[in-house]
Amino acid sequence: MTTAGEQGRSLGNRAASATLWGGVNMALGRIVQFATTIIVARMIAPEHFGALAVAIVVQTIATNMAELGATASLARGNGDPDKIAPTVFSIALVTSGIMTAAAVLWAPALAAAFDDPAATPVIQVLSLTILLQGIGAVPSTMVWREFLQKPRVVVDICGLMTVLLLVVPMALDGWGAMALAWSRVGGQLVAMAGYWIITPKRYAPGFDRHAATEILRLGMPLAMANLVVFVTLNVDYLLVGRMLDPTALGLYLLAFNLAGLPSSVITAVIRATAVPTFGRLFAEGTLGLLAPRFVSGVSYCAFPISALVVALAHPLIVTAYGSPWATAGIALSTLGVFGATRILVELFADLSVGAGRTGWLFWVQVAWLITLAPALYFGITWWGIAGAGIAHATVACLVVIPLYVKSLTSVLHTTSWQLLRGSLAPFLAATLSGTAAWLVTRGMENTAAALAIGVLLGSALYGLLTLRQGKQLLADVRALLKTKGTVPATTQATSPENAVRP
8 A cells, every 4th residue: 555645756765765764763773772781781680681582582483473474465565455454464363362372371391491490481471472463463564565664763662662661660679581571561562552553554354265375375484484594593592591501591692682783773674675675676577686786785784793793792792781791702702793694694585585485485494494403502512602603603604695595596587696796895894894903902901992992993994995885885875765766777677577476
């Protein structure tokens, strides 16, 4: 559904505007979230973060299975929402209710599997967010589909501020991990209500058998892929918790979240518009020509941040969370490498969904899990929590990215070199910049000063080394904002008949 005022605007212009507001949303959101984590980390013990880690694993897996990938059909933007949305709502509502009940009932067994019985009530409380996300699945997807990122900023910030306003007094009152759980429930409730307010159109539950068949045909492989990928990204919590102890798990959770901060920000900004945009571009036959530009731009922004996280891991941890968390620095230094690769992996996943390649997406996640599990076991055995980061980075670079590239080059009719060549210069420049920051700051006792000097030096050096590419990226963004078509005027679209259909 597109409003009358938006009908004359190009896809590129709408996507660029939504991406800008998505960036504002993520910047503000991560600032609030980061501040909340810093405050809470100084109030509660690391083992409480371990209990939260267990609960988040269960919640994340259940949430991404809850709507069976049904929202993907609605999000792609090339179907009639009036025909799809009621059925999507029904599927999301029923399955999220079942998942919530299952999480509550199985919480003791799930906590025991992670060797952390204290996580049982935390899992049960946090499972309420699964039902809330199911209720808000259609409104949030419609906001995404129609590029309504500007009003979404208000909704998401209100949700995060609710978390902050709830968690601090609860933590001070001695609630421990339950403060983290209940505050997230409150934030999710506020966000759900906000999406219902700003959605361009509200739908009641309904069911159409033909629509359900098409929805599940696209959505089920995506749901299964989401299940596998979230098991993949959380199997490290299971192994760290069982092979080490809850304190180590709490340290690892903090390091993983901090290392993943750049990737979560960048991928969230991309996902503000990615799937609807990629779906429309694929239908026009232009996605294959534009995909290398997306890879180049994402690499340019992501690689230097991850390089500095690796180089400045110790001063970053100590400055942000205090000396009791210093042990997490060794895990952060290895997880930072995975953070950079994860950004590319997420972009490739969104390109696959936009191209309707959800079946292949599932098998890539299966291969990822099969290779990661033993790598994590040996990595943790040999190097502790740092070994988990080494395993993540190795498997992502040697298995996951090559498989995605193979899939995308076939469906988008491009080559591996064309798809990846734009990421080579940012990679080399980020490596040199991170190394320089590490060499200059090693041995400095004042961690705050080391962090500031390292960031300034690394950023300046990276900017100089990639000055030409940065100017070109800025020119591409300006052209996108000014263009009246769906792609820049310099790009010649291929025929839609030659595009591979989902």
